[in-house]
Amino acid sequence: MPNSSEQPSRCGYVAIVGRPNVGKSTLLNHLLGQKISITSRKPQTTRNNVTGIKTEGNDQLIFVDTPGLHLNQPKAINRYMNRAASTAMKDVDAIVFVVDKLQWTDEDEMVARQLEHVKCPVILAVNKVDQLEDKEVLLPHLQILSQKINVAEIIPLSALREINIDRLEQLLLSYMPESVHLFPEDQITDRSSRFMAAEIVREKITRQLGDELPYQMAVEIEEFKHDGNLLTISALILVERDGQKRILIGDRGERIKLIGQQARLDMEKLFESKIMLNLWVKVKSGWSDDERALRSLGYNDFQQ
The missing domain is CATH 3.40.50.300 (P-loop containing nucleotide triphosphate hydrolases)
Structure with missing residues (x-):
């Protein structure tokens, strides 16, 4: 052989x-x-x-x-x-x-x-x-x-x-063509850790809220900092209306707390680190139909 x-x-x-x-x-x-x-x-x-x-x-x-x-x-x-x-x-x-x-x-x-x-x-x-x-x-x-x-x-x-x-x-x-490998054998994605963290938060929001929150929601990572074995991640959640913000935060903040708990568990598995996760919700009217706002949130990337 x-x-x-x-x-x-x-x-x-x-x-x-x-x-x-x-x-x-x-x-x-x-x-x-x-x-x-x-x-x-x-x-x-x-x-x-x-x-x-x-x-x-x-x-x-x-x-x-x-x-x-x-x-x-x-x-x-x-x-x-x-x-x-x-x-x-x-x-x-x-x-x-x-x-x-x-x-x-x-x-x-x-x-x-x-x-x-x-x-x-x-x-x-x-x-x-x-x-x-x-x-x-x-x-x-x-x-x-x-x-x-x-x-x-x-x-x-x-x-x-x-x-x-x-x-x-x-x-x-x-x-597949005969070719040298384009990525190291232990690499599973070309996306950044910040992108992956934002996606995890967005997934937990989507699963929690179902049809309650329309698509006018985005997540932006504002802080991603290692300190020893602790990784601090601060995420800003953008919505378009005050009513969406209230839905997302929930009664006495219970919903946003649950979203944070679920996201933190997934992040600890992905990043193999203890996570301190901070979430904020901000109203930014019209971002989902604003090309400039979309670019600032990273929606300008057509890479393979």
């Missing part, structure tokens, strides 16, 4: 695309075996392209988790998310197009039309098949999908239950 050093190394980029709330971030986290992309049941939780890196032996897959592509673009932040997702489709070696079990919506159709112009292989991942009570309906649906979009392969899977995840990964590796 030749040793691993005699095998060619493979490395390439894979974009994970689809409409909101089909499970793209969950798929990325389970492919990596580690959580780096925030998740919730609320559509459009992901706002930025988030890169996850998986290295095993001579193989390195660089995944780009994208915001959900959506038709309704009333505000600057919605347009930003669509631009970020569309940009991720360029110059990658393969694309995973995620759809939700038996559904096919106008937004799925929009994504399919964008993918008509890409040069790399596209794999259609039919997610959440574990939720189907009658599995016999799946095959006819896959046949219908094969007529709607020209793809290299269609794979039914469950990101959450890790059904067919290995099959997807092996197929993706077959499309």
Whole structure:
């Protein structure tokens, strides 16, 4: 048997695309075996392209988790998310197009039309098949999908239950070019620690509030300071109206306290450090439709 050093190394980029709330971030986290992309049941939780890196032996897959592509673009932040997702489709070696079990919506159709112009292989991942009570309906649906979009392969899977995840990964590796690795083998993302901290806070807010708080909420890290084994993180939460601020803080501050507790636990796992987390809430009217405000909050980054 030749040793691993005699095998060619493979490395390439894979974009994970689809409409909101089909499970793209969950798929990325389970492919990596580690959580780096925030998740919730609320559509459009992901706002930025988030890169996850998986290295095993001579193989390195660089995944780009994208915001959900959506038709309704009333505000600057919605347009930003669509631009970020569309940009991720360029110059990658393969694309995973995620759809939700038996559904096919106008937004799925929009994504399919964008993918008509890409040069790399596209794999259609039919997610959440574990939720189907009658599995016999799946095959006819896959046949219908094969007529709607020209793809290299269609794979039914469950990101959450890790059904067919290995099959997807092996197929993706077959499309990766021979190449030196672009990242160290122990690196799992190219995003900064500040970005990851802000995303954790935003996830806990989204999960806590569900539909109570609209999308006009952002998190900005104002302090990120190490002192021995203590990491102090101060996060500013921006909302657009006083009523949203009251909802977020909750009765006697109980809701913001719970958000902070949950975020701190995740941060301690991620940063492997004791965390002192400070949260503030500020009203900044109109930030989600203000291009300058979005840039100041970091929504100007279309990197892979």
